Amino acid sequence: MALGLEDNTDENMEGALIARDRVGVQDFVLLDSHTSETAFLNNLRKRYQENLIYTYIGTLLVSVNPYKELDIYTVTQMQLYRGVNFFELPPHLYAIADNAYRVMCSEYNNHFILISGESGAGKTEASKKILQYYAVTCPTTEQLQIVRDRLLLSNPVLEAFGNAKTLRNDNSSRFGKYMDIQFDFKGAPVGGHILSYLIEKSRVVHQNHGERNFHIFYQLLEGGDKDLLCWLGLERNPQKYAYLIQGRCAKVFSINDKNDWKIVRKAFSIIDFTEKDIEHLFGIVASVLHLGNIQFEEDSNGHAIIRDGTQIKWISKVSLLRYPLNVDLAFYARDAVAKAIYGRTFTWLVNKINGSLANKDSTRKTVIGLLDIYGFEVLDTNSFEQFCINYCNEKLQQLLIEMTLKAEQEEYELEGIEWEPIPYFNNKIICDLVEQKHKGIISILDEECLRPGEATDLSFLEKLEEKVGDHAHFVTRKLADQKTRKSIDWVDFRLLHYAGEVTYCAVGFLEKNNDLLYRNLKEVLCNSKNGIIRECFLLSELDNRRRPETVATQFKNSLMSLIEILMSKEPSYVRCIKPNENKEPGKFDDYLIRHQVKYLGLMEHLRVRRAGFAYRRKYELFLQRYKSLCPATWPHWHGPAAEGVERLIKHIGYKPEEYKLGRTKIFIRFPKTLFATEDAFEFRKHLLAMSLLFFFLPVSRLQAKYKGCLGKREYQKKREAGRSSGTEDSLLQAVLSSRSCCFGRFLWLASVLAWPAGTGKGSEPCSRAPWQGETLIPPRCFQYVTPVIKYDRNGFKPRDRLLVLTQSSAYVVEMAKIKQKIDYATLKGISTSNLSDGIVVIHVPEDNKQKVENCDVATGGLWLEARACS
Ligand SMILES: Nc1ncnc2c1ncn2[C@@H]1O[C@H](COP(=O)(O)OP(=O)(O)OP(=O)(O)O)[C@@H](O)[C@H]1O
Numbered sequence: 001m002a003l004g005l006e007d008n009t010d011e012n013m014e015g016a017l018i019a020r021d022r023v024g025v026q027d028f029v030l031l032d033s034h035t036s037e038t039a040f041l042n043n044l045r046k047r048y049q050e051n052l053i054y055t056y057i058g059t060l061l062v063s064v065n066p067y068k069e070l071d072i073y074t075v076t077q078m079q080l081y082r083g084v085n086f087f088e089l090p091p092h093l094y095a096i097a098d099n100a101y102r103v104m105c106s107e108y109n110n111h112f113i114l115i116s117g118e119s120g121a122g123k124t125e126a127s128k129k130i131l132q133y134y135a136v137t138c139p140t141t142e143q144l145q146i147v148r149d150r151l152l153l154s155n156p157v158l159e160a161f162g163n164a165k166t167l168r169n170d171n172s173s174r175f176g177k178y179m180d181i182q183f184d185f186k187g188a189p190v191g192g193h194i195l196s197y198l199i200e201k202s203r204v205v206h207q208n209h210g211e212r213n214f215h216i217f218y219q220l221l222e223g224g225d226k227d228l229l230c231w232l233g234l235e236r237n238p239q240k241y242a243y244l245i246q247g248r249c250a251k252v253f254s255i256n257d258k259n260d261w262k263i264v265r266k267a268f269s270i271i272d273f274t275e276k277d278i279e280h281l282f283g284i285v286a287s288v289l290h291l292g293n294i295q296f297e298e299d300s301n302g303h304a305i306i307r308d309g310t311q312i313k314w315i316s317k318v319s320l321l322r323y324p325l326n327v328d329l330a331f332y333a334r335d336a337v338a339k340a341i342y343g344r345t346f347t348w349l350v351n352k353i354n355g356s357l358a359n360k361d362s363t364r365k366t367v368i369g370l371l372d373i374y375g376f377e378v379l380d381t382n383s384f385e386q387f388c389i390n391y392c393n394e395k396l397q398q399l400l401i402e403m404t405l406k407a408e409q410e411e412y413e414l415e416g417i418e419w420e421p422i423p424y425f426n427n428k429i430i431c432d433l434v435e436q437k438h439k440g441i442i443s444i445l446d447e448e449c450l451r452p453g454e455a456t457d458l459s460f461l462e463k464l465e466e467k468v469g470d471h472a473h474f475v476t477r478k479l480a481d482q483k484t485r486k487s488i489d490w491v492d493f494r495l496l497h498y499a500g501e502v503t504y505c506a507v508g509f510l511e512k513n514n515d516l517l518y519r520n521l522k523e524v525l526c527n528s529k530n531g532i533i534r535e536c537f538l539l540s541e542l543d544n545r546r547r548p549e550t551v552a553t554q555f556k557n558s559l560m561s562l563i564e565i566l567m568s569k570e571p572s573y574v575r576c577i578k579p580n581e582n583k584e585p586g587k588f589d590d591y592l593i594r595h596q597v598k599y600l601g602l603m604e605h606l607r608v609r610r611a612g613f614a615y616r617r618k619y620e621l622f623l624q625r626y627k628s629l630c631p632a633t634w635p636h637w638h639g640p641a642a643e644g645v646e647r648l649i650k651h652i653g654y655k656p657e658e659y660k661l662g663r664t665k666i667f668i669r670f671p672k673t674l675f676a677t678e679d680a681f682e683f684r685k686h687l688l689a690m691s692l693l694f695f696f697l698p699v700s701r702l703q704a705k706y707k708g709c710l711g712k713r714e715y716q717k718k719r720e721a722g723r724s725s726g727t728e729d730s731l732l733q734a735v736l737s738s739r740s741c742c743f744g745r746f747l748w749l750a751s752v753l754a755w756p757a758g759t760g761k762g763s764e765p766c767s768r769a770p771w772q773g774e775t776l777i778p779p780r781c782f783q784y785v786t787p788v789i790k791y792d793r794n795g796f797k798p799r800d801r802l803l804v805l806t807q808s809s810a811y812v813v814e815m816a817k818i819k820q821k822i823d824y825a826t827l828k829g830i831s832t833s834n835l836s837d838g839i840v841v842i843h844v845p846e847d848n849k850q851k852v853e854n855c856d857v858a859t860g861g862l863w864l865e866a867r868a869c870s
Pocket residue numbers: 065066067068069070117118119120121122123124125126168169170171172173174373374375376576
């Protein structure tokens with residue numbers, strides 16, 4: 001594995017990393033006092049203070065936002081984690097990503113990584129880092145580079161249009177995102193698909209103090225060149241635009257709008273946006289800004305007229321609206337248009353990106369989904385948006401409970417595994433309060449929305465009190481003081497969420513839930529000169545002849561389908577923790593963190609993990625996968641699967657404390673045990689692949705080919721010429737030049753050059769695969785042959801190679817060519833990794849510059865990774 005070649009700093013990095021991570025325990029399961037929240041916090045704090053932001057609870061990763069750049073996300077680090085069992089290295093996001101990827105490749109199933117935590121806890125950063133990890137470490141081809149770039153660059157575009165500075169987070173996601181990365185059967189990323197959830201449109205027209213509008217507005221003004229701004233009729237100064245200055249913080253210290261603009265512009269071209277698309281997109285961004293500056297005054301008929309026509313001149317590039325309204329309604333309509341245009345453009349953007357990420361080839365693909373959705377939010381004033389965001393977080397918490405705490409404990413009971421139930425808070429009761437048909441808050445809100453002219457936000461509030469007033473997690477303003485000892489304003493209601501209580505201001509709930517746009521405004525937009533606007537509004541007109549679903553109901557339905565998507569995949573979890581409210585590096589606010597540990601259910605998770613099992617599998621599946629590891633079960637086991645598994649694990653040597661046998665499944669307590677079994681299986685697969693070749697290519701034919709490469713006489717001559725290194729070179733070259741190929745040239749080469757010993761006479765080949773532990777004794781001058789990955793010095797690129805050891809030299813061989821040769825006489829040493837990664841470094845003097853015919857003499861160091869054939 002590429003740790004940095006001869007670079008001493010990098011070479012020592014792994015050791016330093018592991019040494020440094022002896023702070024506290026890397027897995028909370030190892031804490032002496034696993035029931036104590038204080039011990040949990042002490043461990044988290046101790047590690048955080050040493051910049052060790054990641055800690056496991058079994059296979060779940062807890063991450064504490066460092067609020068500073070750490071040197072743990074380099075390419076070298078990624079290579080370090082690639083293909084290594086995750087308990088062998090310090091906890092890291094890369095380990096979680098790699099584990100999901102490896103299981104996906106070997107079991108050919110779908111996965112998702114759920115990243116959760118409150119706003120500012122580090123979810124978006126984590127999801128970007130995982131995506132980068134796959135982009136760097138997965139195999140790829142030149143053709144696929146474009147997919148990789150598009151996957152990576154979709155992020156800055158979506159962030160520009162969907163993220164904004166809030167009080168909690170300078171780069172807060174104001175929409176939910178679920179991204180599937182699609183992989184082909186070789187594990188190469190070949191496409192992707194994004195689902196987006198409810199963008200916070202209200203931000204376009206209103207921002208709280210200390211907050212900004214979406215980044216793209218500021219990026220365009222700061223980074224757009226003069227000609228572009230002139231064409232759009234914009235001034236560079238954001239203070240000139242009413243929609244940009246309500247939060248009074250157009251400039252943010254931590255954000256470089258100019259730079260971000262450049263990245264977004266570049267991303268557009270990579271993601272395949274046409275110049276026309278880009279022109280229309282910026283036209284829309286500019287129109288929203290111009291719309292915000294329109295002011296109305298009353299004419300003699302009481303109708304609103306526009307005070308100054310300048311803005312309209314620019315907007316009419318997009319559309320022109322004329323309709324008599326009073327002044328208040330005119331302002332309302334203006335904002336409604338701005339929100340509608342922006343919201344639909346965002347949806348258009350996501351669709352466009354999906355078009356460019358789509359993989360048209362119909363072969364089966366596996367996916368890893370990354371879920372990064374706005375975190376739980378409690379503001380000074382919480383509105384309809386916070387209600388939706390927090391409901392979404394309730395649903396995700398419920399999913400986690402369903403898939404871990406609940407499912408796990410129920411399964412032990414069902415399987416007859418002795419188990420002491422561990423209590424936990426199940427937030428289903430809150431989900432029901434919000435989403436239940438006819439009785440839940442969303443249904444009540446929708447009912448009120450069906451009474452236009454009669455219903456108001458206050459009547460909604462009254463209905464709430466009437467219908468859910470006595471619910472344990474709902475606090476009416478009438479009962480506020482008794483229940484929580486805190487008073488509550490007359491327009492508010494309070495929900496006791498799993499993550500804490502939130503008081504919502506009901507003002508605006510009806511309007512935001514209805515999200516209506518005057519019909520004639522829609523018609524105007526359908527005829528817009530701007531292609532994107534036309535597309536967005538025409539489509540929705542065709543779709544929505546009936547009364548459209550309300551915003552909350554649409555959101556509820558999309559969350560339900562998301563949960564369904566997730567339930568069908570294998571989960572991995574990252575729980576992000578926000579260490580303080582001030583975005584300050586190194587500050588560990590005990591009170592705040594204790595609260596998150598509590599509501600994230602981390603203690604319950606720890607208790608279940610400690611008492612439970614890391615892995616479980618149906619007997620049939622377990623046996624099917626690993627039966628080749630035991631002579632009694634290979635190739636067929638005729639008895640019941642449970643007995644086969646028992647025989648198998650006895651043969652492999654599982655200790656009693658490592659597993660339990662349930663009614664239909666085997667339960668394995670530690671990940672270590674499973675990984676060791678998986679490693680043995682990989683090794684076995686390699687040997688089996690060889691045996692297949694021997695079966696199909698009888699040995700005599702192999703030998704004939706082998707000899708035939710040179711011509712019988714020449715072969716004989718060379719063989720007899722002894723062990724001179726020159727003979728080895730040409731013999732090897734001759735075998736490599738042969739074109740014959742059966743199941744893949746690589747395996748063929750490996751099998752021609754080596755075969756198992758102990759069954760034939762002397763070094764005669766045999767026609768079955770060797771059992772584990774048997775050695776490969778190669779014929780004549782070839783001592784040992786194995787597929788390896790060689791890491792290039794330039795960029796650590798992995799290359800598939802064969803390592804061939806002869807009497808006097810080691811060769812690194814490509815398909816038909818000897819690439820490098822190391823004469824044993826020049827060898828300075830060999831280092832092997834102490835992990836199960838199979839890394840070997842062959843040390844050769846730097847000044848070994850002689851040239852051997854047709855191949856390079858290796859100098860410096862050669863980094864190789866042993867590789868199993870699959
Ligand atoms: N691993 C990290 N290393 C360095 N800084 C980080 C890391 N994770 C998060 N941060 C910092 O914290 C900020 C907030 O993180 P992020 O945007 O990922 O939060 P979030 O949980 O996605 O919040 P929201 O729900 O509001 O979108 C980042 O902009 C960055 O400055």
